Amino acid sequence: MLKNKRAVVTGSTSGIGLAMARELAANGADVVINGFGDPSVIEQERAGLEQEFAVRAHYVSADLSQAQATRDFIRQSADALGGIDILVNNAGIQHTDRIEDFPVERWDAVIALNLSAVFHGTAAALPYMQQNGWGRIINIASAHGQVASANKSAYVAAKHGVVGLTKVTALENAGSGITCNAICPGWVRTPLVEKQIQALAKKEGVDIEEAARMLLSEKQPSLQFVTPQQLGAAAVYLCSDGADQMSGANLTLDGGWTAR
Ligand code: NAD
DSSP: OOTTOEEEESSOSSHHHHHHHHHHHHTTOEEEEOOOSOHHHHHHHHHHHHHHHOSOEEEOOOOTTSHHHHHHHHHHHHHHHTSOSEEEEOOOOOOOBOGGGOOHHHHHHHHIIIIIHHHHHHHHHHHHHHHHTOEEEEEEOOGGGTSOOTTBHHHHHHHHHHHHHHHHHHHHTTTTTEEEEEEEEOOBOSHHHHHHHHHHHHHHTOOHHHHHHHHHHHHOTTOSOBOHHHHHHHHHHHHSGGGTTOOSOEEEESTTGGGO
């Protein structure tokens, strides 16, 4: 379905981004992956995408918390792929603290990566999509783009910002063949959440699996984690012809978190 489409997925050396890159490649898209990690593991992932799915896969390294680096990353990705049709703004980090204790540099870091990188990446990628009259921008927001939790001021502010930016991007490009939507996951068991499970286990003096159950039962009525593969399938849907008229929307996959 996505043969000859060129996709860039930020923060795709791990978790949700990696699953997005794999699902897009499984459907025929050439991909750029990005993110931090052990170079030999990243090379294995990149080569694995090419071998498994018979697509072209590139790794482009960049610290997307820097504005210029993000814009340069998009240009380098477009050079590697020969253009950009799909951009998944996925890279993100978390920090938890009460507002009065929240370190300024952690606030700045979360806003820079989780919100500003979406702006810079989108701004740099749009001209490539406009050239072709077709494009898909998929912003990985969160249930925290719709509702709040205590101790997550920067993350919740950034994700609400991403939901707003998604709508502006959709409006500015309406009718051009370019859509922009947000995916809002609930709990997904990735390294980002594993850290929070470990912190809860330590705080409550319980084992990891009990802490995982506690985390789910506080927010996610299904009591099951969303899988990265389910999110990848949602991204593939957003790239399909069936989603041509879906723009500015939130696709919520959260086991019922925001239903109550
Ligand atoms: P993760 O920690 O597994 O992966 C994050 C990715 O971002 C990694 O590839 C990492 O190397 C990369 N990254 C980190 N800092 C970077 C930087 N400065 N520049 C470039 N890349 C950088 O996390 P995840 O859970 O897969 O999260 C992915 C996205 O999904 C995030 O935006 C997160 O907010 C969102 N999300 C996650 C959950 C969840 O429950 N895991 C829920 C809702 C939304």
